[in-house]
Amino acid sequence: MLDPKVFEEFSGRLASLLAASPAADIEKNVKAMLGAFFSKLDLVTREEFDVQAQVLARTRDKLKDLEARIAALEQQGR
Known part of the structure; x- marks a missing residue:
């Protein structure tokens, strides 16, 4: 070596x-x-890309939660 x-x-x-x-x-x-x-x-740095990917992941999680809440509320209204 x-x-x-x-x-x-x-x-x-x-x-x-x-x-x-x-x-x-x-x-x-x-x-x-x-x-x-x-x-x-029109380029972004890797750091900016990673931050936006994290924001998108959190947004998707929140959207899933909200969709589940709406579905539950719709079930209660029936």
Whole structure:
């Protein structure tokens, strides 16, 4: 197995090499282009999506409860 320190050292050296190369500029430009592209789209973050999914689940549960209450009230009225 690899020693984590060796992996960290290798990763650090690789990052410093990339930072000094044109690849860093290319990465920055690609990130900027993608950021501009995605900002034009109507997207939500994963966190926002998860929150809305929880709200929807609670709403569905409440709807089921209300439907059951209405059914019970209708049975009483007959």
